[in-house]
Amino acid sequence: MPDWSARLSELAVAAKVPGAVLGIWYDGETTIAPYGVLNAATGVEVTADSLFQIGSISKPWTATMIVQLAAEQKLNLDDPVVKLLPEAPIDSRVTVRHLLTHTSGIDGDVFTDTGRGDDCVEKYVGLLGDVDSLFEPGTAYSYCNAGFVLLGRIIEVLDGRTWDESLKARLVEPLGLTKTVTLPEEAILHRAALGHLLADGSPVKTWQLPRSIGPAGLVTQSAGDLLEFARMHLTDERYAAMQEPQVPYAGGIGGFSDLGLAWRIYDWSGRTLVGHDGTTISQLAFLRIDPEARLVMCLLTNSGNGSTLFESLASEVFTHYVGVAHPEPPQPVDEPIDDRHVGRYERASVRLDVVRREDGLVMRYQATGERLAFAEEPVHEYELRPTLPADGNHFVTRESPTHPWVPVTFTPTHVFTSGRVTPRR
Numbered sequence: 001m002p003d004w005s006a007r008l009s010e011l012a013v014a015a016k017v018p019g020a021v022l023g024i025w026y027d028g029e030t031t032i033a034p035y036g037v038l039n040a041a042t043g044v045e046v047t048a049d050s051l052f053q054i055g056s057i058s059k060p061w062t063a064t065m066i067v068q069l070a071a072e073q074k075l076n077l078d079d080p081v082v083k084l085l086p087e088a089p090i091d092s093r094v095t096v097r098h099l100l101t102h103t104s105g106i107d108g109d110v111f112t113d114t115g116r117g118d119d120c121v122e123k124y125v126g127l128l129g130d131v132d133s134l135f136e137p138g139t140a141y142s143y144c145n146a147g148f149v150l151l152g153r154i155i156e157v158l159d160g161r162t163w164d165e166s167l168k169a170r171l172v173e174p175l176g177l178t179k180t181v182t183l184p185e186e187a188i189l190h191r192a193a194l195g196h197l198l199a200d201g202s203p204v205k206t207w208q209l210p211r212s213i214g215p216a217g218l219v220t221q222s223a224g225d226l227l228e229f230a231r232m233h234l235t236d237e238r239y240a241a242m243q244e245p246q247v248p249y250a251g252g253i254g255g256f257s258d259l260g261l262a263w264r265i266y267d268w269s270g271r272t273l274v275g276h277d278g279t280t281i282s283q284l285a286f287l288r289i290d291p292e293a294r295l296v297m298c299l300l301t302n303s304g305n306g307s308t309l310f311e312s313l314a315s316e317v318f319t320h321y322v323g324v325a326h327p328e329p330p331q332p333v334d335e336p337i338d339d340r341h342v343g344r345y346e347r348a349s350v351r352l353d354v355v356r357r358e359d360g361l362v363m364r365y366q367a368t369g370e371r372l373a374f375a376e377e378p379v380h381e382y383e384l385r386p387t388l389p390a391d392g393n394h395f396v397t398r399e400s401p402t403h404p405w406v407p408v409t410f411t412p413t414h415v416f417t418s419g420r421v422t423p424r425r
Contacts, residue, residue, distance in 0.1 A: 055278025108144030152215025195282025198304025
């Protein structure tokens with residue numbers, strides 16, 4: 001058996017990640033390996049029960065509650081959202097299933113802070129009338145945080161309590177979890193991690209996203225608690241349909257090939273995995289489940305460099321247990337570049353400018369609007385490099401020379417990057 005604690009330590013140092021926890025569950029045995037510090041400024045040590053933000057891995061938690069409500073016959077996944085939320089100012093054709101599969105067309109990166117009160121999710125939903133539609137419902141995929149806040153509001157209305165309270169009653173307490181929270185006043189009672197910037201490793205100045213984003217990304221927990229949630233999805237048949245493909249995902253990074261009900265479905269050299277990733281304010285989290293092998297791996301990090309650590313570590317873990325590694329990322333190729341995609345692309349909270357430089361194309365990322373309240377690095381430039389099929393529309397980019405390449409695809413009307421459709425303006 002490999003010494004996972006030692007490997008985590010070695011790989012985290014190489015990736016410049018201040019703190020992390022690796023969790024593995026296999027054949028009835030759990031391994032929890034902590035590394036480093038929770039906060040470089042205080043030097044507080046990471047322990048096995050430390051709490052990290054899991055970001056968008058919160059989405060399968062929200063989806064699980066929606067599936068519970070469907071089993072209780074309180075909703076149907078193909079119900080129009082406005083049937084359940086008549087006050088929601090959205091396209092009447094959008095269904096619950098559209099929200100679960102990011103196919104609603106709602107411009108999803110809306111990070112409006114509607115306060116700390118128990119009505120913050122309700123207030124957020126009321127503001128969606130001002131949000132653009134990117135495409136006709138059901139006709140495309142674009143990652144949508146706003147859609148999961150809508151799902152959270154459905155849970156609130158049908159349960160008659162806040163999303164946070166439903167999470168506790170429906171999942172946290174039945175699973176016996178003691179290190180899972182959603183609010184900062186709860187997290188402060190535990191050893192909680194703080195994010196660190198990719199650029200220089202310095203601690204961030206803002207700890208958490210607005211409470212209104214809760215159903216899309218505000219679960220904070222230990223690796224052990226996350227493993228317990230994942231194990232439930234291995235054993236409880238009520239949730240089996242969540243792992244069935246609903247929407248194909250073309251050219252997905254890391255083997256991401258299809259989307260189930262919130263769960264991402266991955267193809268790793270012929271093995272089918274499910275899972276999700278999460279990113280908050282320089283805290284990155286990763287979860288992969290091999291249902292056939294009954295293997296679960298999670299990695300919680302407090303650094304923008306978390307993806308570099310994950311790919312290396314996941315390859316070692318899955319190679320050891322099931323003989324497959326994390327798929328290789330796409331690579332740049334030497335091809336001439338023209339200026340057809342030069343211009344501005346914009347969606348809620350983000351503006352992308354593609355510009356020509358002497359040595360090629362650069363995509364300039366600019367956080368805008370409400371996102372500026374917690375964007376620790378509001379402006380960043382990415383080099384665009386051609387990749388296969390070398391048709392002038394497919395590119396790769398990366399955060400830094402130590403990070404894996406990720407795909408960027410252009411059409412005449414939009415750019416598709418980070419799983420999101422961004423229209424050309």
